[in-house]
Amino acid sequence: MAEQQPAAIYLKDYQVPNFLIDKTELTFDLDETQTIVTSRLHIRRNPDSDQQTSALVLDGGEDVTLIAVAIDGYTLPKEEYRFQDDKLVITATPESFVLTCETLIEPQNNTRLEGLYRSSSMFCTQCEAEGFRHITYYLDRPDVMSVFTTTIIADANRYPVMLSNGNEVERGTTEEGKTFVTWHDPFKKPAYLFALVAGNLEVLNDTFTTMSGREVKLQIFTEQHNIDKVDFAMDSLKRSMKWDEEVYGREYDLDIFMIVAVDDFNMGAMENKGLNIFNSSCLLASPETTTDDAYLRVEAVVAHEYFHNWSGNRVTCRDWFQLSLKEGFTVFRDQSFSADMHSDVVKRVEDVSFLKTTQFAEDAGPMAHPIRPASFIEISNFYTLTIYEKGAEVVRMIHTLLGEEGFRKGSDLYFERHDGQAVTCDDFVQAMEDANGVDLSQFKRWYSQAGTPRLTVTDQYDQATQTYQLTIKQETPATPNQPTKLALHIPVKVGLVGSDNQALAFTYEGEQSDEVVLQVNDHEQTFVFENVAELPVPSLLRGFSAPVKLQYDYSTEQLLQLMSGDPDGFNRWSAAQELAVNELTALIVQAQKKQALSTDTHLIEGFKALLADKTLDPAMVALILALPSQAYLAEVSEQIDPHAIKAARKHLREVIAKALVSEFKGLYQDNTVAQAYQPSAEQIAKRSLKNAALGYWLASGSDEAKAAAVRQYRQADNMTDQFAALNCAVHFDLPEADELLAAFFEQWQHEALVVNKWLMLSAAREQEQGLDTVKALMQHPNFDIKNPNKLRAVIGGLGQNVSAFHNLDGSGYAFLADQIILLDKRNPQIASRLCTPLTRWQRMVPALSELMKGQLERIAQQDLSKDVYEVVSKSLA
Incomplete structure (x- = not known):
């Protein structure tokens, strides 16, 4: 590591800004080799600061070159300002003044994908969390809110579309013959919400009439070849706008709302005020190129970023420690929207499955942190599952405690009280308390306490008095x-x-x-239920009412009963998962002992009862049929043995498949959709069950199933069925697998997002020379190391490939470490996220643990970015 290590920033050290910026006037002169940015900042000292004689310290980046700086028209000589690290320090300033900065940046050389950069032939920005400082010198913190006016100057032949936040107010031609466009956003915002896009783009136009009768212009921009793939996103946007009005009373506030699809993007999407910028993978959709899951993701992300207009933009976070204030709340809102658009139970199962697999693992690892962290070294590392997913669960618990009406009263007060402000998580909870007359002081510990609580439940029934008792103990690990x-x-x-x-x-x-x-609020409590007619089976934590691990000693018979008949659909799924985990755990032990795998599975009985219930939603049946994933089994294992987990899952799947082969064949045939493709809840449910049945049917070894999979691939008229069949062919190693993989690439090589699916599946394919395949993919003409989506595809596929990634010679870990070291110099955000598999080294079986640790130590010896340094140093601590 570098000799001088980066220092942590602490929440307890927060101080209000010494200066405020009332107006920000920006001019961008875009060019192919360099861009000149001129900023006019209307600055005044903050009356709430106790540092009334302090110097003005503006944030900057190592890639920003200062050309000139002036105060009220007076150009400062070099002796009147200085640079401290990447900051611009001006010692003497008036109480209020206009600061003019002229800076030079080179967007085409920006591989960090922060600030202003090039993606294909367009200019675009990403400023959250601290990207604006890579554009110009500024008070780059969320509690400095300003009214922005932005002028973009460019060659209109190259960049006919020039966009920024707010409403367009002027357009014309400069003396040099370039075109300029000026945008004005009347709402105060921090610099992280600034956006700019310039390019040769096509647009889909539409309108939305708000509940007060205003007509809002809607525009989605993409490169020309993708314009036919944004209709679903537009429909999702309009449904989101209507839902937010009906459920939260939130109306859109500008004259125009714009979305732009960008191929090169570190995140999923960004909620910049009035100009959302999306990773193209979260916006583009068509039946031929997009799976059902991807359609649902587009719908959810469009909704999420739109909802941010109020829960994040109109009311934003005071500092980055409060990130979950906007993200946790908005994830809860988008989850609720998706549940209303489809099945609430299915959506809940999907969200909780993801949480328990990934966020619980984060809580149990070296990067564990509360949803409001006490400190960080690099804020980009805290765009985590804890902030987003667990943050949403904390908001959901408030909703559960207050009820629908009480929560709406609290959110109304929150928006009314803090509109136009940068606030804290405490302000959000206070609004909920004040609107409902409740005390949530103990509940607020969820914001500052890390880890996943464990609830241990025991019970007792007295037939004579018909009294049933539940005793609940809670404990949160260190x-x-x-x-x-x-x-x-x-x-x-x-x-x-x-x-x-x-x-x-x-x-x-x-x-x-x-x-x-x-209301569980003590370390141990007993709850008494009276007039209980018979010994019950407790249905606990219905709807996953809190993000905890639950321990109750259910018998196999009780789990089968809940799986087949619990009135709560979520707990039917949960019972099936617990039953499967119990059986898989025994098989994993057998595999570790090198014993022949053998199980007398009760899942067969449970699945038979499940399939006999024709009243169930097919999507729900598909979820219950799915065995716990490799990743979830790793999370619940005391010691992770990937090879034993893989063997156990394969064996149990085959046993079930052979016992129920005729049932799975029938399911496959009965759930074929004859109508033209629609991403409707009904069709998605049938396809999900059909393809789940195909997987089991194939696991039985049936030649008829193999023929059906190949036939489905060749006859499919939508990506969901085509890719499901291809996935089966590859993972069941059908003789046609190579042929179908090659045909898939040949058919879709000009569709970047489909190629990414091919890259991931090829990297995940279990074969003797799997790592060599991954290395070859990274040299493939359709792979681009500068594109985060392609990196995530290949490295994500490798992570699923047990034999290649967890090779006992450590070569998989060494390869990942090589990529992290290489990428850290180009794109530290992506590099730090790739470290995640290695951070779990302490939970691996000894044969793998030391190999992982060795690669972390090798990474640690490099001169690292703050992003990677923080993850690696905490993992080795």
Whole structure:
């Protein structure tokens, strides 16, 4: 590592800015080799600061060259300013003044994809979290909010489309014959919400009439060859706008709302005020090139970024420690939207499955942190699953505690009270308290306490008094820098199920019900249910009412009962998962002991009952049929053995498949969609079940199934069915696998997003020389190391490839370390995210643990960016 290591920034050290910027006037003169940025900043001292004689310190980047700086028209000589690291320091300033800076940047050489950069032939920006400082010198912090006016000057032949935040207010021609366009955003915003796009783009136009009767112009811009793939995104946008009005009372505020698709983007999308910039993978969709899952992702991300207009833009975060204020709240909002558009139970299962697989693993690792961290070295490392997904769960718990009406009252007060402000997580909770007259002081510990709580539940039933008791103990394991944990306020939704699979009525605290939310707020509590007619099976944590790990000693019979008949659909899935985990855990132990794998699985009985229930949503059936993933089994294992997990899953799948081969064949045939493709909830559900059945049918070894998979690939008229069949051919190593992979690439080589699917599947393919295949893919003409989507495809595929990545000679880990070291010089954000698999080295079996650790130590010896340094140093601590 570098001799001088980067220092941490602490929440406790927060101070208000010494200066404020009331107006920001920007001019960009775009050129192929260099761009000149002129900023006029209307600055004044902050009356709330206790540093009234401090110097003006502006953030900058190593890639920004200062040409000139002036105060109120007076050009400062070099002796009147200085550079400190990458900051511009001006010692003497008036109380209020206009600071003019002229800077030079080279967007075409910007591989960080932060600030202003080139993607294909267009200019675009990404300024969250601290990208604006790579454009010009500024107070680049979220609590400095300013009204922006932006003028873009460029050759109109090359860049006929020139966009920025707000409404277009002027357009003309400069003396040099270039075109200029001026945009004005009347709403104050921090610099991280600034956006600029210039390019030769096509546009899809539409309109939306708000609830107050205003007509808003809607535009989605893409490169010409992709303009036929944005209709679904436009439809999703309009549904999002309508939903936000109906559910939250939030109306859009500008005259125009624009979205631009960009191929080279570190994140999924960005909510810049009035001008959202999207990774093309989160915006483009067509039946021929896009799977059902990708359609749903487009819908969710479009909604997420639109919802940010209020929960993130109109009300933003005071500092980056409060990131979950906007992200957790907005993820909860987009999850609720998707649930309303489709199936709420299916959506909940999908979200919780992702949370338990990935965020729980983060909570158990070296980068564990609360949803409001106490410190960070590089803020880009804290765009995490904890901030987003666990943050959404914390908001959901508030919703559960207050109810739909109470939560709406709280959100209304929050938006009304803090419109135009940069605020904290405490302000959000305070609005919920004040609107409902409740005390959430203990609940706020969720914001500052890291780790996944564990609930241990025991019960007791007295037939004579018809009294049932649940005793719940809570414990949160120690996490880095937090060895001791306080009791949390945890809402636990509970129902009781009788022997006939019907909900049992009971009396709790004098009220009769068949479901209750228990308020768990101490380390151990006992809850008493009266008038319970028979010994019940407890249906615990319904709807996953809190992000916790639950331990209750269910018998196999109880799990089968809940799986087949719990009135709560989420817990039917959860029971199936627990039953499968129990059986897979035993198989994993057998594999580790080199024993022949053998199981008398009860899942066959459970699946038979499941398939006999024709009232169930096919999408829900498909989710229940899915065995716990390799990643989830790793998360719940005390010690991770990827090879044993892989063997156990393969064996159990085959046993089930052979026992139910006729059922799976019938499912496959019964759920074929004859109508033209639609990304509707009904069709998506049938396709998901059909393709889940195909996987099991193939696992049985049936030649008929193999023929069906190949036939499905060749006859498919949509990407969902075509890619599902290809995936089956590859993972079941059908004789036609090579032929179909080659045909797939040949057919789609000019569709970048489809090629990414081919790259990932090829990298994930288990074969003897798997790592050699991955290395060859990174030399393929359709691979571009500068493109994050392609990197994620190949490296993500490698991560799924057990034999290649977890090779006992350590070559897979060494290859990943090579890529991290290389990328750290080009794009530190992406490099740091690629470190994640190596950070779990302490939980791996000894044969792999030391190999992983060795590669982390090799990375640590390099001169690292703050991004990678933070992850590696914490992993080795």
